[in-house]
Amino acid sequence: MHEPTEPLLTALTDRAAGADRPDALTVAGRTLSREELLGAAGAVAAEIAGSPSVAVRAEATPETAVAVVGGLLAGVPVVPLPPDAGPAERDHILKDSGAALVLGPGGDLPVDLRKRADWSAPDENPATTALILYTSGTTGAPKGALISRGAVAAGLDGLAEAWQWTAEDTLVHGLPLFHVHGLVLGVLGALRTGCRLVHTGRPTPQAYAAAGGSLYFGVPTVWSRVVREPDAARALRAARLLVSGSAALPAPVFRDLEALTGQRPIERYGMTETLITLTTRADGERRPGSVGLPLPGVRTRVVAEEGGIGELEVSGPTLFSGYLSRPEATAEAHTADGWFRTGDIATVGADGMHRIVGRASTDLIKSGGYRVGAGEVENALLDHPAVREAAVVGAPHEDLGQEIVAYVVADGVSERALIDFVAGHLSVHKRPRRVRFLEALPRNAMGKPQKKLLPPV
Structure with a gap:
């Protein structure tokens, strides 16, 4: 089993102490240094220490990043709340998660970026829950997926290796901060690798073009809008890597990105329950529709029905620990030998490259x-x-x-x-x-x- 080389927080704090930069984090035009981010997060940690869990109103702001890091520092599970959640969804998440406090605008505890506190993180147990991410199933209310500290660290280290992601990069994205893509990869990934992060607020083609990044994250909707603005797309030619995920990238958009930016995008695959498990490598072949190879320590298998196509099942260190207070749903999501049933239909080529071809359920x-x-x-x-x-x-x-x-x-x-x-x-x-x-x-x-x-x- 592949394990991360450093605990989640050790990497965050060591890199922050050793390589501070004044513009480490920029969200919607507001900038924090790494020292400022950790100092403010320490103040949050001091306020919430001992809570069973805390919710964070996950708007695209520096305060959201500070609140999430504060939860990690305090060893308190963080529950990201969609900022556009209606009262029924919000009430369900808060009640189901047992969150003691809501951090952020309109919550129990505002996040003040001017506050500072040194906070010694508790000894890290990789099995401890870092995040409770709510995911929609095909029926009923969202379920809380328990994501451990070890799973986050293993996933981010695997992606850093696959994408050759280092502190020299500048990551740009404008994705929501209550999902794996925007929060785990897009915020914690930047902090763990030590790279600069520019969150554009809204992911417009113009904002992406102006950001000057080396590494860009987007969903297919973002990339389809980028290629409809050729001047904005051409401004990304200096980037090292364009990453697409969360849904299949249409082949015409793949081809237009290549024509306009001079490089083929990378596609990857994962779910809330698994984090990212498959990706094309930075130095590997990039094919339209292919989501690449498993990350280190991740195993996949396809329960084939016809022609090598069947439901994809995965195992490995990035998997969630189960659904909060739902043992029956957790058991149903796994096979008898412990593999996670993704519900996605896939095929694997002779070279090990994976292609997701559909959904087991239409719902x-x-x-x-x-x-x-x-x-x-x-x-x-x-x-x-x-x-x-x-x-x-x-x-x-x-x-x-x-x-x-x-x-x-x-x-x-x-x-x-x-x-x-x-x-x-x-x-x-x-x-x-x-x-x-x-x-x-x-x-x-x-x-x-x-x-x-x-x-x-």
């Missing part, structure tokens, strides 16, 4: 880099007094990858009213983009909706 939607459970949106729609039935699907979309489309049986309510209703109850990005009204949903003899029989979008 997990990837829209604009977000993973959205159809059941969660259906439940929100059914909360509306005018809605009697609801079925939600993902439909192909040129920009978002998939857009959320709802089919409803309802009386006396408009499409816009239902879209706004869902946006007010869940995160805004989980709202349907379109609503179709039907007389009845197609169902089988057991009464289960048959989504394959829904009329075309």
